[in-house]
Amino acid sequence: MHNCKATKNDLIELAIRLTDRNQLPPAGFENCPACREEFASVRNALRATEAAIHLARPAGSFWPGYHERLRGRLEREPRGSNGWLPPTRLNLALSLRRLAATSIPVPVPVVLALFIFIVFSIFFMMHSRQSSGAGPILTPPSVITKTIEVPVVKEKIVTRVVYRTLQTTPPNLASRDSAKAAANQQPEPPAIVQGLEGFKPANEAKLTIIKGSFQNEK
């Protein structure tokens, strides 16, 4: 289906590139009088413009003077100014410029994740700085080497021999003694036998006769 509006741009293109023989006219163009009129009008306008351009071309005598003036301006132009750089510096400047202009496609989710990470990092950094600023400021401990004499307690093992006299008591007495001891709950102080050292026998012997027996005693 031919559409004049859609064909309009193609007509302009066709009119401009009329010399291109391989270009085909838009479909339905030949059967549409409006499009043919449009095409003719555009083409006439372009022909007139072409003619005007042709008219405006300077004559051959114009160019030697133009060339001389251009050469004069080029020779007055100082070398290396306004953009021209020596090759080595130029390479560096160019590579830097290219590096600055280089861009890589980054997926939006990655950018969002990076952005969130940076925001959280800044937040936590500021938060930790505030919390550390509230407490006392601790100066780092300084290490001082000082020699101090400390008394060392030395343990000495002393062996002491203790002699005890063994008492042979009858079983009843033994049981009574043990009951008494349990009632008092005070252990008898152990008889300390100092041994026979310093023992001197008496000059006179005193004899005491005890009558009766254990069973008759009342």
Added chain:
Amino acid sequence: MTENEAELIKRAQARDTDAFCQLAGLYERRIYSLALHYSHDPQDAEDLSQEVWLKAYQAIGQFRHESTFYTWIRRITINCFLNRQRTSFFRWRTMNGPLTEDDAHNELRAIQFPNVESSLNNRILFANVMRALAQLTPRQRLIFLLKHHEGMTYEEIAAAVGCSTGTAKKAVARALGKLREQLNVDVQPGECVPCAASEY
């Protein structure tokens, strides 16, 4: 790029002014013509085109043979044109309406046509074309010239000028509309219209 041109570029990069002038001689007419239609004035066109060559002379060391020399110089030309935004630069900016014969005598007196044999009709034609172009913005005019004069694609124009391809298409359509209006080339109904198919 011819071998001679490559040699000239190499010498020009070594700051050989003669070589650069020979190189400029290969393309100076195209650049001047572009500048003339952009600026509407021969004197301005000369200033503008020579400014292009000066910038090229300063930057010739940066030419890396990644494109043809003409593509590179055209890029410089486009940048020069876009940077040149002097209000006095566009002398015919306020002109409107069709040009009468009396107007042509008065206004075209200042135009120094290089081809002196040009008839009054040709002068009027030239003035009308320039007047139509003057009604466009500098950017629209540049886009139209790049399309019509240089044969660049819309994608190339968009990349060079820094606009979308849609903007470039609209600029060309607007320029053609102004030209048709100014030159009065609309075909009357019933007029014999040549079929484009016959051209092929």
